[in-house]
Amino acid sequence: MQGLASAWKNEAAFRQEVALSIIILPPGLWYADNGIERALLSGSVFLILMVELLNSAVEAAIDRISPERHPLSKNAKDFGSAAVLLSLVNGGLIWGFILGPKLF
16 A cells, blocks of 8 residues: 555656546446456556556666666666556557447
8 A cells, every 4th residue: 555655646657547547447337348348448457557556666776776877777767668658558459449339
């Protein structure tokens, strides 16, 4: 719980993703036809939040080790950011495949 509280307090991206989750999950779950669709929709949202938390953990650890710029530190932070991007793309695709045909 302390990790979630700290992420909420210190990470703007996490707050934004939680806010978006609160907005999109209820209608998404309403339009889903079955438990599998609901699991995919909610699971993709929670995956985004989990990857964001892990990215924040990597960034905090790198910043704690040294404030100096180093190519390996840059790589670690870039890899974490890339993981967040891929989780967002994954979530967008899942939501698009499940809800797209129903809404359009």
